[in-house]
Amino acid sequence: MPAKRRPRAAAPMAAEDGLLLLQSQALAEEEAAKTKGEMLTRFLKDKLAKEERSSGLNLRKLSTQWRAVLRETKDEELRRDIEILSQTFARVMDCKDSSLATDLEEAEEQHAQALRSHLHNVDRLLQLQRERLTCLEEGYSTQLEALKTEFETERRTILEQHERESCYLRDVALAAEENYARNDHEATLNFQSARDDIKSKSLQEKQYSRMQLGGKAEVLWEQFQRAMQSYTEATEHQKIAFEALKQKDEKSSREIETQAKKLQKLQDLVTATKGRIAAHLRESEEQNRCAREEKERVLGQLQELKSGMNQARAKAHGSLTRLTVQSGAALKALARVVEKAQRVLRLAEMCRRLETEEEKVLPFYPSSLAEEEQRDARQVLEETPAEPLARAMQDYVGLERFWQRFNKAKLEEQALERERAALSQRNRRLRELLRQYLAGISVSQEVLDEPNPLLAIEHKSCVPRDLPRAQGYQGAAHPNSLLGGDTHPDPIPSSAGTG
Structure with missing residues (x-):
């Protein structure tokens, strides 16, 4: 068994040696090719230098013969190149002009539409603010005119009432003076008649007494003359003093009567004046009470008007603050939109720079729809849709x-x-x-x-066994x-x- 396993274990080592040998051969071949290339480059450079030296000697001889031929050939080539370049340039310029003009018109139209919308919204906001201010001014003017009218009415009423009361008081004073003068005249007449009656009675009684006592008076007169003479003689100086005192008494009595009459007149005048003052005090107290009540009522109305004005001012301030905040938010939103538009334009410019020649000439790929389908789609776009979303999509065609x-x-x-x-x-x-x-x-x-x-040995790998090397x-x-x-690795060499 060990003798059979050794060749299997040595197979990977042989494969590795083969790989290392192939790698070393490839490196050697690359080095040899690089050295050969360098030697060939030096040889070509030397040969080129020699050829240049020799061509420099023969160039003067051949220049006169080849100049005309080369000029004609070069002229024809340049003309063909110029024609090709001019056609290409004209085509590219036409495409760019059309695309840029279309983009510019679309951008200008979008900018004009956005500007018109913004100006329209600003005009609407200004119009609403002006109408609101006009309504507030009209309300304020109406309230002010009403207050002025009410104040003038009350003022005229108070002045008329004061004038009537003044006339009444003058009439009362005149009537009182006339009544006092009439009473004074009647009292004087009564006093004079009573005095005349008393004088006449005293004269009649005096005459009767004189007639009755004539005789007695003569006797008594004689006695009296005698007694009086004696008495006069005895009381001459006292008589003189009595006469002086009598005259003084008469004078004092006249003064007392005059002062009594004046005092009575003053007392009557004081009594009448006190009555008038009491009546005037009662009337003035009533008028003051009415004036205080009217003043309190007017002050209450003024407080209510002030509170209403303060509430309206606070409401107007809140509305103005809300409008200011909304205007600031609108300005920020517009700034974000402008920034986004500028970013889109910058990205469009960057994309335009990165476009290829084919994209510059043909920026839009052809539609995959048939002609009938395209015609139907155009008809659908030209029709006015009924749905709100479809109508909104019409603005972005x-x-x-x-x-x-x-x-x-x-x-x-x-x-x-x-x-x-x-x-x-x-x-x-x-x-x-x-x-x-x-x-x-x-x-x-x-x-x-x-x-x-x-x-x-029995290792299951995801790599196929037929291509391990x-x-x-x-x-x-x-x-x-x-x-x-x-x-993207290079393909494996065979x-x-x-x-």
């Missing part, structure tokens, strides 16, 4: 070319992603094969822990796959499989 290019780019991106995924999978498979190959030729703790082809050679010949480099 001008972006059809853009979506074609965008879809084309997306399809290419998806194709490249799939190709990249396939190449990544192939790279992982090749790395797995290389790892298995390296694990087969090396010994380590990890290799010993895992199934090893050197120790396991070719796959091993392929993994060893392309170590760049380990670094994620070229994922000599490697046969060796």
